[in-house]
Amino acid sequence: MSILLDSAAMSSSLGLNDNGDQSKAIFFNPSLLQKQTNLPKQFIWPNAQTSTNHLHEELNEPLVDLEGFFKGDEEATAQAVQLIRTACSRHGFFQVTNHGVDGGLIREAQDALAAFFELPIDEKLRVRRKKGTELSGYSGAHADRFGSELPWKETFSFGYRFESCRNSGGKPAVVDYFRSVLGQDFEHAGQVYQKYAEAMKELSLTIFQLLGISLGVGPSEYSKFFEDGGSLTRYNYYPPCKQASLTFGTGPHSDPPALTILHQDQVGGLQVFSDDKWLTIPPRRDALVINIGDTFMALSNGIYKSCIHRAVVNEKRERRTLAFFVNPREDKVVRAPEGLVDREGGGGGGCGGGGGGGRKYPDFKWFDLLEFTQFHYRADSATFQSFCQWLSSSKPTHDF
Ligand SMILES: C=C1C[C@]23C[C@H]1CC[C@H]2[C@]1(C)CCC[C@@](C)(C(=O)O)[C@H]1[C@@H]3C(=O)O
Numbered sequence: 001m002s003i004l005l006d007s008a009a010m011s012s013s014l015g016l017n018d019n020g021d022q023s024k025a026i027f028f029n030p031s032l033l034q035k036q037t038n039l040p041k042q043f044i045w046p047n048a049q050t051s052t053n054h055l056h057e058e059l060n061e062p063l064v065d066l067e068g069f070f071k072g073d074e075e076a077t078a079q080a081v082q083l084i085r086t087a088c089s090r091h092g093f094f095q096v097t098n099h100g101v102d103g104g105l106i107r108e109a110q111d112a113l114a115a116f117f118e119l120p121i122d123e124k125l126r127v128r129r130k131k132g133t134e135l136s137g138y139s140g141a142h143a144d145r146f147g148s149e150l151p152w153k154e155t156f157s158f159g160y161r162f163e164s165c166r167n168s169g170g171k172p173a174v175v176d177y178f179r180s181v182l183g184q185d186f187e188h189a190g191q192v193y194q195k196y197a198e199a200m201k202e203l204s205l206t207i208f209q210l211l212g213i214s215l216g217v218g219p220s221e222y223s224k225f226f227e228d229g230g231s232l233t234r235y236n237y238y239p240p241c242k243q244a245s246l247t248f249g250t251g252p253h254s255d256p257p258a259l260t261i262l263h264q265d266q267v268g269g270l271q272v273f274s275d276d277k278w279l280t281i282p283p284r285r286d287a288l289v290i291n292i293g294d295t296f297m298a299l300s301n302g303i304y305k306s307c308i309h310r311a312v313v314n315e316k317r318e319r320r321t322l323a324f325f326v327n328p329r330e331d332k333v334v335r336a337p338e339g340l341v342d343r344e345g346g347g348g349g350g351c352g353g354g355g356g357g358g359r360k361y362p363d364f365k366w367f368d369l370l371e372f373t374q375f376h377y378r379a380d381s382a383t384f385q386s387f388c389q390w391l392s393s394s395k396p397t398h399d400f
């Protein structure tokens with residue numbers, strides 16, 4: 001148990017109070033554990049081994065080419081809209097090409113934080129995220145938050161507001177965050193992620209226009225709603241794992257925000273649960289993966305699905321993904337447009353939503369859903385239905 005002793009010593013050397021959380025953050029660190037043959041039981045997910053982790057059936061959806069939309073080509077736009085409508089009615093996932101985000105910037109964004117995850121654990125823990133609704137910073141397997149079913153990943157996250165993308169001093173907020181939190185060595189990374197977040201914001205507003213057209217409520221219904229929204233960029237680093245089939249990089253869940261734009265490297269591992277089976281989302285070099293989150297499922301009155309998905313890990317290869325999560329301004333009321341209230345929802349696909357007429361969900365604010373996932377409920381496959389019950393009972397479902 002030398003690691004435990006080291007971790008206690010490490011905790012005190014870090015000036016961390018040596019409560020269990022901090023020692024766990026060191027002990028249950030995937031980078032440090034990746035050479036171990038036996039996975040600590042905290043990383044074992046009961047239903048992982050029974051799942052068809054290594055299936056190779058792919059989600060067979062055509063790519064959505066955005067070039068025609070950007071050029072104002074009506075026929076190409078109608079084609080893209082139809083593909084989006086079909087995908088979002090079924091499982092909420094589609095891949096976009098000719099999305100307007102520079103390929104070189106994406107490559108830089110994939111590489112710029114790689115060096116961070118190779119830092120010694122004590123340096124990574126100096127920028128660890130704190131419990132609460134501020135999700136920025138480093139996390140190792142969420143070992144300070146959860147006691148079991150730990151995800152085999154390390155993450156680094158930062159926020160970016162769509163309107164005031166400069167901090168109070170007028171500096172670009174992401175550049176300032178990286179400089180102040182990670183220091184001079186990551187100054188360039190801050191500039192890369194500032195540009196990346198700005199490009200992701202523009203793409204997300206384009207996607208909201210297409211979603212509005214596809215639902216028949218018009219291009220600006222959602223894009224205007226999110227103009228003053230916010231986002232969380234999360235870099236997921238999944239080290240190789242000797243017992244990959246016993247754990248998950250990210251366990252089964254739906255995303256609580258409205259929209260996720262994910263870039264994945266060529267290793268593969270993202271799977272979506274659709275029509276009662278797990279299907280792999282194939283990595284495509286020039287594409288970005290888009291998925292609907294719980295908040296947009298509510299804004300579509302359940303016509304579109306926020307689907308359960310997960311990330312499996314690899315015995316031999318590390319995997320890296322960059323997720324951009326979009327949320328409305330924290331205090332805005334999330335409520336589907338009137339025109340969708342008496343529309344028949346699709347139903348099926350195991351992703352919630354669907355059913356007959358009327359409003360399917362209570363009004364809520366993003367801050368409430370975020371608070372729910374950070375203080376009362378670990379986001380999983382049933383987050384949103386639990387949240388709706390919690391809202392009506394206005395007490396936590398369970399703490400973790
Ligand atoms: C609102 C959020 C909570 C999570 C980060 C954002 C959007 C995705 C959520 C998450 C990734 C879903 C899977 C479980 C989770 C705990 C994780 O693995 O990180 C979730 C995030 C979180 O609670 O930090």
Ligand SMILES: O=C(O)CCC(=O)C(=O)O
Nearest residue numbers: 236250269270311321323
């Ligand atoms: O890394 C992946 O492939 C998916 C991660 C994910 O679903 C998430 O972070 O919400």
Ligand SMILES: [Fe+2]
Nearest residue numbers: 253254255309
């Ligand atoms: Fe997700």
